[in-house]
Amino acid sequence: MAVHEAKYQQVVEWVKQNIADGTFSAGDRLMSEMELSELFGVSRQTVRHATGELVSAGVLTRVKGSGTYIGSSAPGISPAPASARREKTMTIAVISTFYESYIFPETLKGIERILSKNDYVMQVTFTDNRLHREEAILRSILEKDNVDGLIVEPAKSALPNPNLHYYREIRDRNIPVIFFNAFYRDLDVPCVRIDDEKTAACATKVLIDAGHKDIAGIFKGDDGQGPLRYKGYLKAMMEAGLKTHQETILWLDTPETICLADIEDYILKRIEGSTAVVCYNDQVAYQLIDIAIRKGIRVPDDLSVVGIDDSYLAGVGKVPITSFIHPKEQLGRKVAENLIKMINDPNFNGNYLFESEPVYRESVSKK
Numbered sequence: 001m002a003v004h005e006a007k008y009q010q011v012v013e014w015v016k017q018n019i020a021d022g023t024f025s026a027g028d029r030l031m032s033e034m035e036l037s038e039l040f041g042v043s044r045q046t047v048r049h050a051t052g053e054l055v056s057a058g059v060l061t062r063v064k065g066s067g068t069y070i071g072s073s074a075p076g077i078s079p080a081p082a083s084a085r086r087e088k089t090m091t092i093a094v095i096s097t098f099y100e101s102y103i104f105p106e107t108l109k110g111i112e113r114i115l116s117k118n119d120y121v122m123q124v125t126f127t128d129n130r131l132h133r134e135e136a137i138l139r140s141i142l143e144k145d146n147v148d149g150l151i152v153e154p155a156k157s158a159l160p161n162p163n164l165h166y167y168r169e170i171r172d173r174n175i176p177v178i179f180f181n182a183f184y185r186d187l188d189v190p191c192v193r194i195d196d197e198k199t200a201a202c203a204t205k206v207l208i209d210a211g212h213k214d215i216a217g218i219f220k221g222d223d224g225q226g227p228l229r230y231k232g233y234l235k236a237m238m239e240a241g242l243k244t245h246q247e248t249i250l251w252l253d254t255p256e257t258i259c260l261a262d263i264e265d266y267i268l269k270r271i272e273g274s275t276a277v278v279c280y281n282d283q284v285a286y287q288l289i290d291i292a293i294r295k296g297i298r299v300p301d302d303l304s305v306v307g308i309d310d311s312y313l314a315g316v317g318k319v320p321i322t323s324f325i326h327p328k329e330q331l332g333r334k335v336a337e338n339l340i341k342m343i344n345d346p347n348f349n350g351n352y353l354f355e356s357e358p359v360y361r362e363s364v365s366k367k
Contacts, residue, residue: 007042007347011050014040015059019070026071030060033172042347044188045176049346052174062172091121092339093147095137097129097155102282102311103328104153107180110332111151118340123147127155129223129254131163138166149339150177157182157224176342178350180335182224190342190350192335196225199324199356200232200278203306206322206358207276208240211367212304215242216274218267218284221251226280229308233278248274252284260287268295275304275367282307282314285321289363293318300365310359320361327354 018024031039036047051068054060061069092115096104108124115122127133134155141147150170154161161184167177168187183191207215217233220226230249237244250270256263257280268291271277279285285307289299297303299319307314307323314321327334331354338350 007040008046008050008053011036011040011042011047012053015050015054019059024070028070030068030070032067043349044171045342045346045348048171048174088148089146090119091123091147092336093137093141093150094122094124095134095150095152096124096126097153099126102313103181103309103326106328107332107335110329110334111336112332114333114336114340120148120340129155131155131161135163135166138163138170142166142169145173147175149175149343151335151339152177152179153181154179154184154224156222157184158220158222158227161186174346176339176346176350178335178339178342180331185224190338190352192331192338192350192352192354193225194326194331194354194356196228197232197235199308200229201236202232202356202358203308203324204233204236204278205240206306206360206364207278207304208236208242210276210304210364212276213242213367214245214248214274214276216248216250216271216277217244218250218252218271218277218279218288220254220257220280220284222253226251229278229280252280257281257284260284260291264291264295267291268297271303275302276364277303277305279305279307282309282311282321282323285323285363286313286317289317289319289321300363304364304367306364308356314359314361319363321363322358322361324356324358326356330354 033044033047037044051060055062061071063069094111098104112122125137127137141150164184164187167189171177177189179189179191181193183189204215215237217230219230234244248271250267260267267288277288279288285305289305292299292303299305305321307321309326310323314323334352338352341348342350
């Protein structure tokens with residue numbers, strides 16, 4: 001613990017010393033978080049912790065949209081009160097995409113158990129995987145300023161996001177943020193998730209080991225897991241010396257993955273000639289099998305299918321699905337545990353990857 005304290009204290013003492021010797025004067029703008037992070041070789045969370053201590057002590061002042069300044073006041077603002085130190089609210093904001101998804105209820109259960117055990121109250125909201133909903137929720141959190149941390153499943157995580165400045169402002173207030181299931185590549189924020197690339201590579205290998213060579217892939221294009229799972233699929237195919245054909249690789253957005261029946265003829269035409277398909281998740285696999293059977297395609301004799309998540313859907317369809325386990329509740333527990341550690345220790349690295357194992361069912365046959 002002393003080592004962690006020394007890292008942020010080093011930044012604190014450096015600022016104080018530069019003020020004492022006249023290098024910094026009242027009203028001067030302090031270096032950015034990134035510049036300080038590079039200067040001291042510490043994480044941006046550590047820098048935020050240090051500047052937060054100095055803001056609380058009245059040594060520094062933050063100006064929204066402008067930066068951090070030397071002194072208890074800065075150009076255009078009133079002096080910060082001595083009581084500016086953040087008080088704990090014992091409330092954690094949890095933001096997810098869909099409540100009705102087969103993953104989140106169990107993940108939420110895991111989050112709630114850990115937060116409750118540590119005397120935190122959970123404040124839950126949903127974005128429906130829409131960026132404008134995410135924006136409204138983040139703006140509300142900033143306006144109310146009544147949470148100690150955020151646990152977030154990002155919306156449209158594979159795409160450029162216009163809301164990143166809200167996350168940065170939240171972190172500037174020394175409120176830690178952690179993602180689950182996916183992350184934004186342009187934000188230095190930890191994430192707890194399954195190893196999507198490795199899981200998809202293993203799913204593809206299940207089909208390769210069963211003798212399949214013409215393996216199609218259906219992936220989600222607007223969430224970050226999609227490109228990672230595609231990468232794993234490509235890796236497994238290349239390692240096996242098998243060719244991939246772009247016409248048999250489909251990229252779908254969220255509404256399309258929810259209702260494959262709307263585009264079933266398009267899907268079947270694209271995967272024509274394939275003997276097996278790696279699906280983005282069980283939701284896609286379940287619908288694909290239903291479509292195939294209705295169109296007279298035998299599963300698994302004509303078409304083998306593998307899913308990811310090992311959800312209830314894997315066991316309730318006309319053909320039970322071979323799928324890879326998503327830890328769900330365990331993941332919820334881990335993301336909550338890591339956020340609490342980040343609250344108590346700004347230098348803690350909250351990243352964590354879960355390994356996934358297959359559950360074999362009847363949707364795969366040997367070729």
